[in-house]
Amino acid sequence: MNMHARIGQTVSVNGRDYAWPKAPTVVVCIDGSEPGYIEQAIEAGLAPHFDRLMRTGANVLAKSVIPSFTNPNNISIITGRPPAVHGIAGNYFYDRQAGEEVMMNDARFMRAPTIMQAFHDAGATVAVVTAKDKLRTLLGNGLDMSTGRAVAFSSEKADQATVAENGLGDVLNFVGMKLPSVYSADLSEFVFAAGVKLLRERRPDLMYLSTTDYVQHKAAPGSQVANRFYTMLDRYVGELDAAGCNLVLTADHGMNDKHLADGEPDVIFLQELLDAELGAGTARVILPITDPYVVHHGALGSFATVYLPVARVAEVVSRLAAVEGIDVAIPAEEACRRFDLPADRIGDVVVISSRHKVLGTARAKHDLSGLTEPLRSHGGLTEQVVPMIANRRVTLRDGHDLRNYDVFDVALNLVA
Numbered sequence: 001m002n003m004h005a006r007i008g009q010t011v012s013v014n015g016r017d018y019a020w021p022k023a024p025t026v027v028v029c030i031d032g033s034e035p036g037y038i039e040q041a042i043e044a045g046l047a048p049h050f051d052r053l054m055r056t057g058a059n060v061l062a063k064s065v066i067p068s069f070t071n072p073n074n075i076s077i078i079t080g081r082p083p084a085v086h087g088i089a090g091n092y093f094y095d096r097q098a099g100e101e102v103m104m105n106d107a108r109f110m111r112a113p114t115i116m117q118a119f120h121d122a123g124a125t126v127a128v129v130t131a132k133d134k135l136r137t138l139l140g141n142g143l144d145m146s147t148g149r150a151v152a153f154s155s156e157k158a159d160q161a162t163v164a165e166n167g168l169g170d171v172l173n174f175v176g177m178k179l180p181s182v183y184s185a186d187l188s189e190f191v192f193a194a195g196v197k198l199l200r201e202r203r204p205d206l207m208y209l210s211t212t213d214y215v216q217h218k219a220a221p222g223s224q225v226a227n228r229f230y231t232m233l234d235r236y237v238g239e240l241d242a243a244g245c246n247l248v249l250t251a252d253h254g255m256n257d258k259h260l261a262d263g264e265p266d267v268i269f270l271q272e273l274l275d276a277e278l279g280a281g282t283a284r285v286i287l288p289i290t291d292p293y294v295v296h297h298g299a300l301g302s303f304a305t306v307y308l309p310v311a312r313v314a315e316v317v318s319r320l321a322a323v324e325g326i327d328v329a330i331p332a333e334e335a336c337r338r339f340d341l342p343a344d345r346i347g348d349v350v351v352i353s354s355r356h357k358v359l360g361t362a363r364a365k366h367d368l369s370g371l372t373e374p375l376r377s378h379g380g381l382t383e384q385v386v387p388m389i390a391n392r393r394v395t396l397r398d399g400h401d402l403r404n405y406d407v408f409d410v411a412l413n414l415v416a
Contacts, residue, residue: 006123013118014081018412021124021205024245025411026195029077029404030233031070031131031188032213032378034254035061035387040222041230049238050230050389053247058394058410061385062402064253066339066352067303068383069289071104071135073252074210076405078114078139082340087111088138090288093345094307101286104345105134107141111342115408116208117142120150124205127167128152129194131187131212139208143167151198155190156182185229187212192236199243207245216255218373241391248394248411250404251386258300258358259374266375268325268353270304271361277319283308285361286347289379299366300358302380305332305347313348320351327381328352355382392416 009020038054041047053059065076065083067090075088083089088104095102116126120143128139133154140152151167158171159179172179175194180186188211195209219225240247260266274283289301308316313331320329328351335350336343353359358377360366386404393416396402 009122011115011118011122011124013115014079014085014112016080016409018080018115018119018408021246021412024199024203024205024207024243026199026207026209026240026245026247027077027407027411028195028247028249029074029208029210030249030251031211032216032253032255033251033387034216034221034256034383035385036221037216037226037230038387038389041227041234044222044227046227046231047234049234049241053237053241053389053391057392058388058390060388060394060396060402062250062388062404062406063384064251064386064404066341066381066384067288067301067379068253068381069301069303069379070213070252071138072288073404074130074135075110075138076403077250077252077407078116078208079112080115080405080408081112082403082405084336084340084342085112087342087345089341089345090286090303090305091134092286092288092290093305094284094286094347096307096344105138107137110138110141113142114139116140116206119206120144120147123149125149125202126151127195127198127202127204127207128210129155129191129198129208130210131155131191132182133157135210139210151202151204153194155180155187155194158190158194183214185215185232187214188229189232189236192233192240196236196239196243199240199245210252213255213378217376220257220376245391246411246415247391248388248407248415249390250388250407252404253378254383254385255376255378256355256382257374258302258356258377263374265300266325266357267300267360267366268323268357269360269362270306270320270351271365272363273323274306274316275362278312278316282312283316284347287359287361289377300360300375301377302353302358302383304351304359306349306351307347308349310348316349320349325354325357326351327354352380354380390415
């Protein structure tokens with residue numbers, strides 16, 4: 001049955017209903033794209049396609065989930081639900097039962113199916129392209145490549161893609177680009193180039209593109225580096241729009257300067273602080289931003305969790321709340337209610353720093369040699385506001401607090 005024969009059908013997943021695409025539908029997550037990047041590029045005359053979309057389509061603000069990190073937000077976007085439902089509360093957590101610190105980049109940690117899987121199971125053709133391979137297995141979870149109706153690959157490992165595992169082989173030749181460096185703007189350009197090629201040649205019913213925030217970690221809105229990057233994005237946005245899709249773009253989180261006047265990172269080292277207060281080894285600080293790609297942020301972000309003996313929770317909350325630069329220090333139960341987090345993956349205390357500060361463990365545990373520019377990072381409440389831009393008019397629901405994980409609802413249900 002073709003796409004048009006299914007118009008009027010809905011697909012239900014994770015308690016939400018989505019209309020069958022009336023046209024090929026593309027959802028984009030521009031990693032780390034805080035409000036201002038696109039506007040500054042437009043002001044400089046470098047982003048005419050974004051300018052047109054934001055004037056004639058839709059241009060609104062939404063909120064990301066907390067922690068405002070890449071994995072929790074991408075998985076929220078792809079499932080349409082917050083971390084309390086899908087289970088991915090960061091890149092990293094402490095597994096109490098196993099007694100070890102664990103990376104959450106494996107699909108076995110997911111507790112909810114994706115929107116892409118639900119549409120694929122209903123007969124749609126779907127495509128997922130992401131910059132880093134850490135997300136590919138999560139975003140492509142549940143897709144059956146043997147059907148010929150699914151594609152899921154990363155820029156990072158595009159040279160290793162196969163039909164059996166990714167739904168498409170010889171990806172470099174298909175896209176027409178060389179394998180990009182993982183620490184480059186080219187990694188994101190590859191995502192967009194692949195998206196344009198897939199849209200033109202395969203016309204998937206539903207496609208999700210997710211970039212990397214390498215540039216945003218290094219360059220502020222309006223800078224030459226940032227404007228060059230958004231000029232490139234603008235070209236591909238124009239090509240996607242011209243190919244006749246419904247296109248909606250959002251971001252997983254914003255970004256802020258996190259450094260002192262001399263350019264050094266402005267860090268609160270929580271493990272050192274708590275070791276001095278409670279005794280070494282009493283507390284365990286986990287930084288959920290930690291992943292295999294720490295060159296551009298040094299594993300320093302604005303969100304941390306602390307694992308403690310239960311009897312010390314109130315004491316630690318009180319102590320941390322009094323530290324300058326810490327905006328939030330609350331028990332896990334309160335954090336779960338406030339931020340829709342999974343209780344078994346966030347420790348006993350949640351800590352969030354202020355706009356220009358980051359949280360670390362101990363000085364000796366952070367390799368900052370890769371920071372070639374003053375630190376910019378994310379994770380807190382001050383990086384929660386993100387753009388949502390569509391190439392069509394959108395009728396938003398009255399009284400609804402728009403979240404970035406509503407983007408598939410917007411693209412499939414609310415676009416004119």
